[in-house]
Amino acid sequence: MNDLGNNREQWGSRLGFILAAMGSAVGLGNIWRFSYVTGENGGAAFLLVYILCILLIGIPILMAEFTIGRRAQSDAVGAFEKLAPGKPWVAAGYMGVASAFIILSFYAVVAGWAVYYFVQYVLGNLSAPPEDGYAGFFVGFISNSTQPLFWQFLFMVLTVGIVFVGVKKGIEKANKILMPLLAILVIILAVYSLSLDGASEGVAFLFSPDWSKLLDPEVYLAALGQAFFSLSLGMGALITYGSYLKKEHKLPGAAVGVAGLDTIFAIIAGLMIFPAVFAFGVAPDEGAGLAFIILPEIFGDMALGQLYGILFFFLLSAAALSSAVSLLEVAVAFFIRKFDWSRKKASIIIGGIIFLLGIPASLGNGVWSHISFFGQPDIIDSMDFIASKIFLPLGGMIIALFIGWGWKKADALEHSDFGDTTLGNLWLFVLKFVAPVLIVIVFVAGLL
Ligand code: PFF
Numbered sequence: 001m002n003d004l005g006n007n008r009e010q011w012g013s014r015l016g017f018i019l020a021a022m023g024s025a026v027g028l029g030n031i032w033r034f035s036y037v038t039g040e041n042g043g044a045a046f047l048l049v050y051i052l053c054i055l056l057i058g059i060p061i062l063m064a065e066f067t068i069g070r071r072a073q074s075d076a077v078g079a080f081e082k083l084a085p086g087k088p089w090v091a092a093g094y095m096g097v098a099s100a101f102i103i104l105s106f107y108a109v110v111a112g113w114a115v116y117y118f119v120q121y122v123l124g125n126l127s128a129p130p131e132d133g134y135a136g137f138f139v140g141f142i143s144n145s146t147q148p149l150f151w152q153f154l155f156m157v158l159t160v161g162i163v164f165v166g167v168k169k170g171i172e173k174a175n176k177i178l179m180p181l182l183a184i185l186v187i188i189l190a191v192y193s194l195s196l197d198g199a200s201e202g203v204a205f206l207f208s209p210d211w212s213k214l215l216d217p218e219v220y221l222a223a224l225g226q227a228f229f230s231l232s233l234g235m236g237a238l239i240t241y242g243s244y245l246k247k248e249h250k251l252p253g254a255a256v257g258v259a260g261l262d263t264i265f266a267i268i269a270g271l272m273i274f275p276a277v278f279a280f281g282v283a284p285d286e287g288a289g290l291a292f293i294i295l296p297e298i299f300g301d302m303a304l305g306q307l308y309g310i311l312f313f314f315l316l317s318a319a320a321l322s323s324a325v326s327l328l329e330v331a332v333a334f335f336i337r338k339f340d341w342s343r344k345k346a347s348i349i350i351g352g353i354i355f356l357l358g359i360p361a362s363l364g365n366g367v368w369s370h371i372s373f374f375g376q377p378d379i380i381d382s383m384d385f386i387a388s389k390i391f392l393p394l395g396g397m398i399i400a401l402f403i404g405w406g407w408k409k410a411d412a413l414e415h416s417d418f419g420d421t422t423l424g425n426l427w428l429f430v431l432k433f434v435a436p437v438l439i440v441i442v443f444v445a446g447l448l
Contacts (some may be wrong), residue, residue, distance in 0.1 A: 002180065003022060008073060008243070008244065009021065009166060009243050009244055010168065010245070010246055011167070011168060011172060011244050011245055011246075012167055012172055012253070013247045014250075015176075016168070016172040016175075016176070017160065017172075017241065017244070017245050017254065018254050018257055018258065019172065019175040019176055019256045020167075020171050020172055020175055020231075020322075020326075021066075021238060021241050021242055021254065022175065022179060022257075022258050022261055022262070023171070023174070023175035023178075023179055023230050023319070023322030023323065023325075023326070024232040024238070024241065024322065024325075024326035024334070025230065025231050025258055025259075025261070025262040025323070026179065026182070026238055026261070026262055026265050026319055026322075027107075027319045027320050027322065027323030028107060028110055028114070028316070028319070028320045028322070029226070029229045029230040029266075029268075029323070029325075030230060030262065030265045030266045030269050030291075030298070030319075031186075031269045031273075031291055031316060031319075032110055032114075032288075032291045032292070032316075033226065033229060033230070034226065034230065034266040034269060034270065035269060035270065035273040035274075035290050035291050035294075035383060036286070036287055036288050036289075036290040036291065037222055037225075037226050037305055038050075038206070038270060038274075038284075039274075039277070039283075039284035039285050039286065039290055039302040040209055040222075040284075040285045040287065041057070041216075041219045041222045041223070041346035042216075042219065043205040043206055043209075043210070043213075043274070044204075044205065044206055044207050044208055044209035044210070045209040045210055045211060045213035045214050045219065046213065046219055046222065046223055047206060047207075047209075047267075047270070047335050048209055049214070049219060049220055049223040050223040050226055050227055051263065052223075053223050053224050053226075053227035053261055054231070054263055054329075055226050056430065056434060056435065056438060057224070057227065057396070057435045057438055057439065058083065058227045058228070058231050058259055059256060059259045060254055060400065060427055060431055060434075060435055061233055061234065061396045061399055061400050061435060062231055062233055062238060062255045062258065063255040063416060064237045064399050064400055064402075064416075064431060065233065065236070065237075065238035065242060065243075065250060065399060066238055066239075066242040066245075066251045066254065066264070066401045066416075067242070067251060067412070067415050067416040068080075068083065068239050068242065068399065068402070069236075069238065069240060069241065069242025069245070070241035070242045070243065070245045070247065070249070070251065070270060071083065071415045071416070072239075073243050074243055074245060074336055074337065075236070075239070075243065075274060075330070075333035075334045075336075076092075076093040076096040076097060076235065076236025076237075076239050076240055076330055076333070076335070077090060077093035077094060077096075077097060077236075077334050077339050078093070078338075079093065079236070079239050079243065080092065080093045080402070081093075083157060083407075084402070084406055085115070085393055087406065089398060089402045089406055091197055092236070092265060092395045092399055092402070093236055093239075093334075094316070095235070095391050095394065095395045095398075096234070096235035096236035096239075096330060096368035096383065096391075096395050097236070097330060097331050097334050098391065099234075099235040099330075099348075099387045099391045099392060099395065100235060100236075100237070100327045100328070100330040100331045101328055101331060101354055101357060102355070102357075102383050102386065102387040102391070103229075103235075103383075103384075103387045104159075104324060104327040104331075104354045104358075105354050105357035105358040105383060106358060106361040106379075106380045106383045106384060107320070107323070107324055107360055107363045108152050108155050108156050108159070108324060108329065108354065108355065108358050108378065109148065109152045109319070109358050109361045110148075110288075110320075110380070111152075111155045111317060111320035111324060112148055112149075112151030112152035112153075112154065112155045112196055112362075113141070113142065113148065113151065113292060114313050114316045114317045114320055115142065115151050115154060115155055115313075115317045116147075116148070116227070117186070117292065117296075117309070117310075117313040118310065118314050118316075118317055118439025121299075121306055121309035121310040121390045122310055123394075126296055126299070126300075126306070126309060127300075127305065127306040127309075128300070129300055134292075134293050134296040134297055134300070135282075135286075135293045137277055137296075138289050138292045138293050139289070142289070142362075142365040143366035143369070144366060145363060145366055145367050148362045148365070149359060149362055150356065150441075152358055152359075152362055153355060154238045155317070155320070155321070156351050156355045156358075156410050157351075158321055158329070158352065159321060159324040159325055159351060160182050160347045160348060160351035162174065162321065162325045163319075163325055163328045163329055163332055163347040164341075164343065164344055164347040164348070164353070166343060167244050167329070168244075170325070171322070171325050171326075171329070174318070174321070174322060175322050176196060178315060178318040178319065178322070178334070179319070179322075181315055182315040182316070182318070183265065185308075185311055185315055186265065186268050186269055186272055187268060187313055189272045189295075189298065189308070189312065190268050190269075190271040190272040191274070192298065192302060193271065193272050193274075193275040193279075193298060194271060194275050196275055196276060196279035196301070197279055198275075198278050198279040198280055199275030199276075200275075201275075201278035201279070202271075202273075202274035202275035202276065202277055202278040202279070203271070203274070203275060205274050205278065205284060206267075206270050206271065206274050214233045217442075217445035217446045218446055219358060220391055220445060220446055221442055221443070221445070221446025221447065222389075224389070224393055224439065224442045224446075224448075225388040225389040225392065225393065226388070227293060228388060228392035228393055228396055229388045230263075230266060231258070231259060231262055231391065232326060233392060233396055234391070234392035234394070234395040234396030234399065235330060235391065235392055236330050236391060236395070236396050237326045237327065237330050239399075240326070240329055240330050240333050241326065241335075241389065242328075250417045251416055251417045252417060252418060252423070272295075272298075273290065273291060273294050273295075275299060276294050276295075276298045276359045277290070277294055280294065280297045281369035282294055282297070286376075287317070288380065288381070295312065296309065297308075300310050318367075328347065328350065328351060328354070330345050331346075331350045331354075332346045332350055335349075335350060350410055357397055361380045361383060363377050363379070363380045364380055365378065365380070368432050371414075373385075374375065374386065374388075379405040389446075393439050393442070393443070394443075395440065396435075397435070397436050397439045397440075400431040400432075400435045400436055400439075401431075401432075401436055402429075403428070403431050404428060404431035404432030404433075404436075405432060409428060413425075
């Protein structure tokens with residue numbers, strides 16, 4: 001029996017758990033997705049709404065996921081089945097598993113780009129500007145029908161490899177070394193970017209709001225989606241990680257730590273990207289390629305640029321890997337319990353399916369560029385839209401309502417480690433009313 005608390009895997013330490021959760025949160029979302037979504041939504045005004053989403057909705061729901069996971073000691077679906085048998089809350093769990101499939105399918109495509117860039121820097125192919133510039137190089141690569149598939153496949157093999165080995169050995173170890181290294185590198189690059197001529201325009205773009213942007217309801221949906229995506233929230237990834245946690249660990253500090261670090265990471269990444277965007281005369285609303293175009297521009301400008309390129313894309317790939325692992329783990333943990341599959345069988349089969357689902361996402365940048373859904377520009381954006389802007393916030397809302405209304409107050413306060421404190425009661429109030437109401441308002445405004 002895999003769902004009995006006593007013989008499931010466990011994190012080695014509280015720090016191991018926090019780092020794994022941070023590893024899940026910090027990834028392409030902080031650098032690739034954050035920069036282009038911020039660029040497309042007007043910069044500082046978006047950032048402000050984003051930070052409000054983190055504080056008012058993100059952190060409380062993050063706490064909710066940790067609490068549910070540790071209490072239930074089960075996966076995204078099993079947790080609800082165990083804590084509220086026969087009740088409809090479990091819909092959040094199934095939506096979460098579906099989101100894991102959708103997000104990882106396109107996530108692996110973009111992560112494959114990062115791995116490809118790493119290898120190109122190692123080979124020295126990007127030490128000098130390519131013939132048709134960094135933008136031309138990027139578009140040429142992603143629109144190719146076969147090349148990106150190879151790197152996407154390689155990335156999925158690595159992801160499956162780590163999940164295959166298991167939570168503690170595979171996931172915990174890698175994060176301890178790579179996360180701090182990436183943080184240091186992003187800070188160094190931000191300092192460099194800020195020293196470029198024209199950097200101040202980028203700083204203004206990121207920090208002095210153009211208030212008229214707040215009149216656009218889509219900015220709110222974009223910020224909400226980015227908050228959920230970046231915090232790995234709303235799909236049970238953190239329920240699953242919380243379920244590998246022993247009872248004696250304290251949760252609220254961990255939740256604030258994870259959310260705080262993730263947000264600081266994004267802001268520093270913004271300080272790395274936007275000053276350079278303006279210094280090199282690139283449009284901030286360039287779209288999904290922004291980071292892949294601007295970073296090579298920065299490295300091209302730097303002494304030892306090739307070395308920085310190697311390091312940066314290595315660490316970005318590693319950060320993507322620790323996030324991808326948590327995405328795959330949501331589905332794998334579910335299949336292991338539900339169908340009594342072994343961890344090895346589940347990782348390989350599900351990883352394989354997700355690779356196949358990602359093929360159209362990759363081809364959507366080239367031969368299938370005419371295909372898209374929900375009014376989005378391409379297949380990756382269509383998949384991202386349904387997962388990040390619909391499923392994750394909806395899943396998060398159900399999770400909030402579940403703790404707020406589906407649980408006894410005393411249980412919620414006890415199992416969150418808040419106890420009957422002011423902060424604990426405030427948390428429950430936010431889960432009961434504030435977060436769900438805000439999510440509904442953003443949905444109504446942004447989708448209708
Ligand atoms: N938070 C990850 C990032 O910012 O790259 C992406 C992600 C991981 C989303 C895990 C959702 C998830 F469950």
